[in-house]
Amino acid sequence: MLQIKKTFILLLLLLVSARAAIAQSNIPATLDWGNNNNEPNNTVATKIIGITGDGFYMLRQKVLQNPNAKPRAWVEFFTKDMKLQRSEEMDLKYKGKQRDFEDIIMLGGNLYLLTSFNNTAKKRNYLFKQEVSSKTLTPTKNLDMISETEARNKEVEGTFAFRLSPDSSRLLIFNELPFEKKNPARFGFRVFDQNFSLLWEKNIILPYPNNQFTVEEYRVDAAGNVYLLGVLYKDEAKWRRRGNPSYQYVLLSYLDKGETVDEFRIDLEDRFITDLTFRNAKDGTLVFSGFYSDRGTYSIKGTYFFHLQPRTRQMSNRNATPFDFDFLTAFMSEKNREKAKEAEINNDRRRAPELYDYSLDELILRSDGGAVLVAEQFYIEQQTYRDYPFGYYPYGFYSPFYYNRYNNFQTDYYYHYNDIIVVNIRPSGEIEWSARIPKWQETRNDGGYYSSYAMANVRDKLYFIYNDNTRNYSGGRSNRVYSYGGGSGTIVLSEVNIRGEVYTWPISSNKDVGVITRPKMCRQIGRREMAVFGEHGRGYRFGSLKFE
Numbered sequence: 001m002l003q004i005k006k007t008f009i010l011l012l013l014l015l016v017s018a019r020a021a022i023a024q025s026n027i028p029a030t031l032d033w034g035n036n037n038n039e040p041n042n043t044v045a046t047k048i049i050g051i052t053g054d055g056f057y058m059l060r061q062k063v064l065q066n067p068n069a070k071p072r073a074w075v076e077f078f079t080k081d082m083k084l085q086r087s088e089e090m091d092l093k094y095k096g097k098q099r100d101f102e103d104i105i106m107l108g109g110n111l112y113l114l115t116s117f118n119n120t121a122k123k124r125n126y127l128f129k130q131e132v133s134s135k136t137l138t139p140t141k142n143l144d145m146i147s148e149t150e151a152r153n154k155e156v157e158g159t160f161a162f163r164l165s166p167d168s169s170r171l172l173i174f175n176e177l178p179f180e181k182k183n184p185a186r187f188g189f190r191v192f193d194q195n196f197s198l199l200w201e202k203n204i205i206l207p208y209p210n211n212q213f214t215v216e217e218y219r220v221d222a223a224g225n226v227y228l229l230g231v232l233y234k235d236e237a238k239w240r241r242r243g244n245p246s247y248q249y250v251l252l253s254y255l256d257k258g259e260t261v262d263e264f265r266i267d268l269e270d271r272f273i274t275d276l277t278f279r280n281a282k283d284g285t286l287v288f289s290g291f292y293s294d295r296g297t298y299s300i301k302g303t304y305f306f307h308l309q310p311r312t313r314q315m316s317n318r319n320a321t322p323f324d325f326d327f328l329t330a331f332m333s334e335k336n337r338e339k340a341k342e343a344e345i346n347n348d349r350r351r352a353p354e355l356y357d358y359s360l361d362e363l364i365l366r367s368d369g370g371a372v373l374v375a376e377q378f379y380i381e382q383q384t385y386r387d388y389p390f391g392y393y394p395y396g397f398y399s400p401f402y403y404n405r406y407n408n409f410q411t412d413y414y415y416h417y418n419d420i421i422v423v424n425i426r427p428s429g430e431i432e433w434s435a436r437i438p439k440w441q442e443t444r445n446d447g448g449y450y451s452s453y454a455m456a457n458v459r460d461k462l463y464f465i466y467n468d469n470t471r472n473y474s475g476g477r478s479n480r481v482y483s484y485g486g487g488s489g490t491i492v493l494s495e496v497n498i499r500g501e502v503y504t505w506p507i508s509s510n511k512d513v514g515v516i517t518r519p520k521m522c523r524q525i526g527r528r529e530m531a532v533f534g535e536h537g538r539g540y541r542f543g544s545l546k547f548e
Helices: 002-023 325-329 334-345 400-406
Strands: 029-033 043-051 055-062 073-079 084-089 100-107 110-119 124-132 144-150 161-164 171-176 184-192 198-209 213-220 226-233 247-255 260-266 272-280 286-293 302-309 314-322 358-365 371-386 409-425 431-444 454-458 461-468 490-496 502-509 523-526 529-536 539-547
Touching (some): 144 171, 171 213, 198 213, 286 371, 302 409, 325 334, 431 490, 454 523, 454 539
Antiparallel strands (some): 029 539, 043 055, 073 084, 286 302, 371 409, 490 502
16 A cells, blocks of 8 residues: 555656656757777776866776685776776786785875785784876885784674775774673774875774774765764664654764764754764864754755864754755645645644655755755665476475475565655755655665666756666657666756756666766766766766757
8 A cells, every 4th residue: 555655656756757757848958979889798987086187097906706706897988078088997917916906096186996915813904005197007016014903704894994085185994802701882084185194093982882882984074074973873773763752863972083082962852863874064163964854864854954163063044944844745645635734733743744764865065064965765675585486396286396386485675766855945954945856766676776777066056867767758659658678768957946946857868878878977077077877788978968
């Protein structure tokens, strides 16, 4: 029943999308594709590493189908006209030893290859860097060890993570140290400048038992200060229950090269903070925003927002603002809308309208101290069923062959990437407007490979590209709406302007260009340009989407 209701809502959403596409005929962008290229067998493009004045670098990796497979990685450079100029595989061997690939980053305008080596005899994991030539795309021969950590078990301990500051001038290397049950969690921080010189390092012990704390995210600012945002649970379950909140968010700050340590706890009393993130403003202020719910952790009622001065602990502009009733109920039937209105009047939290299964993706800071939130409805459905036999069995349906086959189970995973919401928040924390971009993507057993969206921020507008079913944009079609199921489909562009108005256009057929666009691989590469990535089979290419 729930799925039927969601399908009905999405039907209405996409009808609104189709009307929005007709409402404005002039497409504010042009898409020009570069040359088609062939990728090495069994590899996948994983990210755009960095952007230069001449083009951009892309990372490609081997698909590891078993844990014993050797990692492989390539760096590719594309010119501004989307042509592949050079592709080089990284050498991961050193003195006969195979290293593990960690990442390739751009710091201070230079490329660096990061690899690790696990010394099982010493139970240590070592992290190395090598500068990669911007011309030849080959790493230097010298290995510089920049970090090491305990690793009693290679599979579960000793991993490294990386975070660049907003201006890409500082690098944080973060690793979780081995833990023991009910003992405090331990982490290692190492902060480097844009020349890859070590600014400070410190191993820290959190003031909470490891089984009651979960790290959500960590950031480093331009001054080299580190901030860690996590969730502290009241018990060992680490489970966000219905009823009253059983957890609270905690910010841990490490200022002055780790010498000044502070803790700041964040909650909303009897409301649930369902999602929270933060950004570093230029003046050193931390801007927090996210969603809250009156019911539980799977729905959202409105936005939560505040500013925090990390040194003085002063909180300002704190505001929890509910979404407008019309925004929450815009696509309900008249009957359900009336029930929701009655629940609002009676302050019935259990029946009051909320939005479900939204994941917070972006927090964009406004120049006046406000912010813009971008979230997408995302959830996974799991269906398990018996693999019923059809065919001949030598002893009929009572054969043991039949029952062995009959008892086999098959599990399918359905990935839902649906509509996008954009929320514009004033510096006071109040919602200025909320907008919804209708989208319906449902695929099976593919991880949503061609689903979701890419976003570009162009002057006072936000642009989103994503794949949709071509039949939704065919002239003379019926009122039926079709979901995007992972095939070729049509590339669609949606615009959200400064007033929160949404316009949508189909801009290109994937079939016509011979590739399927992967929104998760697309990236804004200029003030008015986005690199659009597409692939099909072993062929791949980039397109330049230029905005007016």
